[in-house]
Amino acid sequence: MNQFFCFQIQSLNYRVYSLIIFLLSITGYTQNVIITEIYRDPPGSETALGGGASHEFIEITNLGCDTFSLKNLLITDGVDTDSLIMWDNVIFSHQECFYSQDFLLPGQTALILDPDYSKAVQENHAPPFSIEKGTVLLRVDDRDLGNGLAVDDGIVLYRGDKKNVLEIIANASDGPVYLDNPVPGKISLSNSKNREGFSVTPYMFLFDSVHFSYKIDTLSPGKFDELNNGLIAQWKFCSVDINNQQALPCSVLCLRVNDNAGLSVPWCLESVSGLETHIVDKGIMRFGNQKGVLEFDLPLDNVDYYLTIDTNRWYIDISSVWSPAASIVISEIFPKATQNEPEWIELFNQSSKSINLKNWMLGNSEDTIEIIGRDFYLESSQYVVITKNTKSLNARYLGLNSAIEPFVWHTLNNTSDTIMLLNPQSVLIDIICYNKKWFNSWPSGSLERIKFLESGCDSLLWEPALITSPGMPNGAQFYRLVDKPFFDIGPVPFTPDNDGKDDYLQISLKLPLSYSIVSLAIFSFNGRMVYEVNDIKQGVFLWNGKERNGKPVINGPIFVAAELKYPKGTMKLLKKGVLWR
Amino acid sequence: MEVAFFVLIVLTLAFQSMAALGDPFPGGYSMGNLGTIVWKRGIAGQQPWVPAAYVDKRSKWGLSAGVVSFYGKTGNYRDRSIYRVIGGGWYCASFMNFKLSFTQLDAFRVYYEQSVFVSAGKSVFSLFDISIEVSAYRTGLRDNSGRVRTIGEIGSSFWFPLNLVSLAVSVDHYVIKKSGINGADPPLTIRAGIHTKLNRFGAQGVLIEIVPEYTTPIRLIIGEEYRIVRWLGIHGAVGNNPVMIGIGLVFDWKRSGGNSALVNHPVLGWSRGFSLYYRK
Numbered sequence: 105m106n107q108f109f110c111f112q113i114q115s116l117n118y119r120v121y122s123l124i125i126f127l128l129s130i131t132g133y134t135q136n137v138i139i140t141e142i143y144r145d146p147p148g149s150e151t152a153l154g155g156g157a158s159h160e161f162i163e164i165t166n167l168g169c170d171t172f173s174l175k176n177l178l179i180t181d182g183v184d185t186d187s188l189i190m191w192d193n194v195i196f197s198h199q200e201c202f203y204s205q206d207f208l209l210p211g212q213t214a215l216i217l218d219p220d221y222s223k224a225v226q227e228n229h230a231p232p233f234s235i236e237k238g239t240v241l242l243r244v245d246d247r248d249l250g251n252g253l254a255v256d257d258g259i260v261l262y263r264g265d266k267k268n269v270l271e272i273i274a275n276a277s278d279g280p281v282y283l284d285n286p287v288p289g290k291i292s293l294s295n296s297k298n299r300e301g302f303s304v305t306p307y308m309f310l311f312d313s314v315h316f317s318y319k320i321d322t323l324s325p326g327k328f329d330e331l332n333n334g335l336i337a338q339w340k341f342c343s344v345d346i347n348n349q350q351a352l353p354c355s356v357l358c359l360r361v362n363d364n365a366g367l368s369v370p371w372c373l374e375s376v377s378g379l380e381t382h383i384v385d386k387g388i389m390r391f392g393n394q395k396g397v398l399e400f401d402l403p404l405d406n407v408d409y410y411l412t413i414d415t416n417r418w419y420i421d422i423s424s425v426w427s428p429a430a431s432i433v434i435s436e437i438f439p440k441a442t443q444n445e446p447e448w449i450e451l452f453n454q455s456s457k458s459i460n461l462k463n464w465m466l467g468n469s470e471d472t473i474e475i476i477g478r479d480f481y482l483e484s485s486q487y488v489v490i491t492k493n494t495k496s497l498n499a500r501y502l503g504l505n506s507a508i509e510p511f512v513w514h515t516l517n518n519t520s521d522t523i524m525l526l527n528p529q530s531v532l533i534d535i536i537c538y539n540k541k542w543f544n545s546w547p548s549g550s551l552e553r554i555k556f557l558e559s560g561c562d563s564l565l566w567e568p569a570l571i572t573s574p575g576m577p578n579g580a581q582f583y584r585l586v587d588k589p590f591f592d593i594g595p596v597p598f599t600p601d602n603d604g605k606d607d608y609l610q611i612s613l614k615l616p617l618s619y620s621i622v623s624l625a626i627f628s629f630n631g632r633m634v635y636e637v638n639d640i641k642q643g644v645f646l647w648n649g650k651e652r653n654g655k656p657v658i659n660g661p662i663f664v665a666a667e668l669k670y671p672k673g674t675m676k677l678l679k680k681g682v683l684w685r
Numbered sequence: 686m687e688v689a690f691f692v693l694i695v696l697t698l699a700f701q702s703m704a705a706l707g708d709p710f711p712g713g714y715s716m717g718n719l720g721t722i723v724w725k726r727g728i729a730g731q732q733p734w735v736p737a738a739y740v741d742k743r744s745k746w747g748l749s750a751g752v753v754s755f756y757g758k759t760g761n762y763r764d765r766s767i768y769r770v771i772g773g774g775w776y777c778a779s780f781m782n783f784k785l786s787f788t789q790l791d792a793f794r795v796y797y798e799q800s801v802f803v804s805a806g807k808s809v810f811s812l813f814d815i816s817i818e819v820s821a822y823r824t825g826l827r828d829n830s831g832r833v834r835t836i837g838e839i840g841s842s843f844w845f846p847l848n849l850v851s852l853a854v855s856v857d858h859y860v861i862k863k864s865g866i867n868g869a870d871p872p873l874t875i876r877a878g879i880h881t882k883l884n885r886f887g888a889q890g891v892l893i894e895i896v897p898e899y900t901t902p903i904r905l906i907i908g909e910e911y912r913i914v915r916w917l918g919i920h921g922a923v924g925n926n927p928v929m930i931g932i933g934l935v936f937d938w939k940r941s942g943g944n945s946a947l948v949n950h951p952v953l954g955w956s957r958g959f960s961l962y963y964r965k
Contacts, residue, residue: 597795597826631709631927631950653900656868659824660707661767661792665952680759682796684826685866
């Protein structure tokens with residue numbers, strides 16, 4: 105009954121179409137109270153006090169326009185049923201919550217805690233999370249919440265008793281639930297893969313039955329994130345052929361809590377690109393029975409869209425259905441895992457809009473993995489690292505601030521491989537290849553992509569990184585994107601006497617893409633080659649004034665010679681300096 | 686006459702002062718043959734910067750000067766070269782021979798070396814010649830920092846003329862006054878060589894240079910000198926580690942003479958040298 109029709113969208117008169125949408129939408133979401141967050145799997149042992157089950161909670165929110173009574177409420181997971189009762193004692197550090205309130209005001213949230221929660225707080229001398237001020241605290245009349253929530257437990261909130269269900273208030277389950285008996289068998293909510301330490305929260309419930317997914321960021325007990333100043337807005341894009349259209353039709357449903365009157369509020373759709381903001385569409389939104397409907401077209405452009413209704417603003421993400429060509433590229437890869445560093449792939453958003461990586465895929469024709477199953481916005485000009493193990497990678501690179509660990513990892517070949525990046529519609533966004541034969545030397549470290557706008561399978565566009573840089577710009581882009589060879593040394597003189605000043609000779613080498621290095625060597629004044637750089641990489645090389653055997657090179661003039669290969673032959677570059685101790 | 690001829694054709698190869706700390710080849714007359722062949726009665730033996738064991742006593746005294754420009758142009762300091770000027774004289778007293786020379790190296794106005802070379806030699810029983818040399822070096826930067834190093838060396842040379850060839854062994858860069866800085870003193874160098882007397886193909890010499898401190902310590906140089914006419918000749922040499930090829934033109938005219946030489950390093954390029962002498 106909640107199907108959302110978008111067919112023949114182009115031919116319908118806007119007013120008629122809006123009316124149909126409105127009529128359909130008011131049949132969608134019908135619950136006044138919904139379960140807005142479930143925390144089933146806190147970190148630590150399930151039986152630990154001060155962790156585990158004692159930190160579990162269920163959050164409910166009253167989205168209706170009337171006060172909701174909390175009397176005679178029960179929860180069941182299909183196996184065990186518990187009555188909800190007021191929390192009687194004030195919990196340390198949650199003094200601003202409500203303890204003896206047996207009703208929920210419109211827009212207000214209640215939190216059903218495990219009975220051992222207060223003991224756990226005392227045990228830890230600190231609460232495991234902060235609870236929003238004004239939240240009504242409840243608990244169950246049993247030893248554990250839901251007899252300890254399993255990671256796939258569904259929950260039904262109902263009114264009645266432990267033997268009879270008089271009215272189902274809300275449910276968090278894999279499908280619709282119709283209960284007479286509160287314990288008919290296990291009720292599951294398993295459509296989201298479990299992640300320890302993460303809670304699940306509903307999404308898109310205004311359009312259809314309630315679905316749950318893992319929360320993007322931290323827990324937010326007592327606060328329903330979707331509720332924004334008494335408004336909830338959710339939107340859907342019509343499934344049309346975006347390859348042949350210039351715009352994406354979008355429908356917005358809006359729920360106004362605590363307001364059953366037919367209000368009209370202004371709305372505005374803006375496009376943002378860098379510092380430029382343009383108004384795409386605007387008008388007046390009319391509410392009826394708490395709900396309002398909007399229809400507009402989003403031009404398929406490399407911009408971000410923001411919807412403002414009344415005084416509330418939302419980011420409209422269209423990257424789940426459309427993203428600019430080559431919007432995200434694979435910019436650096438680390439296929440050769442070590443004991444301290446797992447494999448990783450760096451992505452870069454080179455478009456001017458944020459892109460949601462939810463349901464994007466990485467892999468090749470034989471095996472692909474989902475990067476992330478929840479919303480993850482990669483901002484314009486930002487990097488994110490997809491890795492087999494975020495914990496190890498963060499320990500290796502302390503400054504790394506954006507990393508994703510997929511549930512399943514696509515193992516990279518150490519010598520040659522092809523990696524594809526696909527958007528949720530399985531459209532190929534980027535493809536890269538690498539082969540160790542392309543490089544004179546690639547003993548370890550990452551491979552950096554030099555140009556993002558050209559094929560990722562061009563051997564000239566990859567370079568062993570001088571400094572592995574996950575989540576940061578590639579050094580190779582700076583020293584390879586030059587018009588002609590750049591070769592320099594300094595300081596002159598350089599003084600390797602360990603006084604902290606000019607102790608190293610810095611050799612800088614930047615080459616155009618068609619150039620490669622044949623040799624790079626240092627000669628003393630008597631013409632003897634005193635140091636040959638074996639692991640030749642472009643960028644910056646530092647020499648400490650010693651031969652390979654550790655013997656210091658004698659004071660005096662020194663020479664640094666680079667032999668280069670380019671399409672027309674070879675060339676030599678020579679620089680001179682002075683070594684002084 | 687026969688004795689004079691013998692003296693004329695005997696070639697010597699022995700202690701070859703580089704007159705510098707780390708020069709790639711000797712300066713002056715010996716540049717073109719990379720020091721493989723030293724004519725005692727030619728300008729090679731008379732050069733003030735080679736030991737006094739080698740001197741032509743037919744001259745009472747003499748003066749010599751030269752200049753060497755090292756290697757080709759580089760990408761930086763393109764208009765500034767590395768060059769060395771050398772100058773000095775010799776004097777033959779009845780009891781002993783003396784040589785004194787000065788050199789100055791300038792490396793693109795950033796670095797300099799100055800050296801003084803003093804040698805005293807004497808013939809012993811007309812069988813061999815011996816000399817003792819003392820060298821002092823002063824190196825520094827031209828950046829007004831006052832950073833200067835001084836080094837002192839002592840050496841000795843022996844010359845053994847035989848009928849057909851000359852043999853020699855020498856030890857160079859035996860430092861007696863160290864700079865005190867690790868890596869600032871030149872490495873000990875051992876040289877051994879042999880070369881033939883003048884024959885129809887000229888004179889041929891082989892020089893082995895050993896620097897124990899180096900990773901590849903042995904250097905081999907093969908040289909040739911050919912007199913086109915009595916007063917004009919050409920010479921050349923090839924050496925490895927590093928590879929160098931030298932060629933030069935020499936001339937003697939009455940009491941004066943000179944040479945012009947080129948040495949090629951496959952990476953660092955061409956070095957050019959020129960020297961003149963006058964003897965009385």
